[in-house]
Amino acid sequence: EVQLVESGGGLVQPGGSLRLSCAASGFSISNYNMYWVRRAPGKGLERVSVISVLGGATLYADSVKGRFTISRDNGKNTVYLQMNTLKSEDTALYYCAASRLYSMTAGEFTAWGQGTQVTVSS
DSSP states (O other), rough: EEEEEEEOOEOOTTOOOOEEEEEEEESOOOGGOOOOOOOOOTTTTEEEEEEEEESEEEEOTTTTTTTEEEETTTTTTTEEEOOOOOOOOOOOEEEEEEEOOOOSOOOOOOOOOOOOOEEEOO
């Protein structure tokens, strides 16, 4: 069974940090570009970041550029998102996803996780 399981979310104060993890099972992420996407309350889905198959290239949404860092460990079949200097507008349900495409604007996802909630509030 193909699964992506996110963890690491929680409640954090503005300016704080969190590190999200996404553990894959049932398939190898080494064949996929991996994404973090988020859905904020009352808003649509936003692609936060993508990392290429071997990790040599990354892209970020303008809203998180310079604050978030995506990384992957293909040996552990896991993807990470380090989030620093968090803002209230980062509050969202964060998902990881896999795709054959490397794009911040197009393409369908082959697999999705269930999401982990990140809440930034004082």
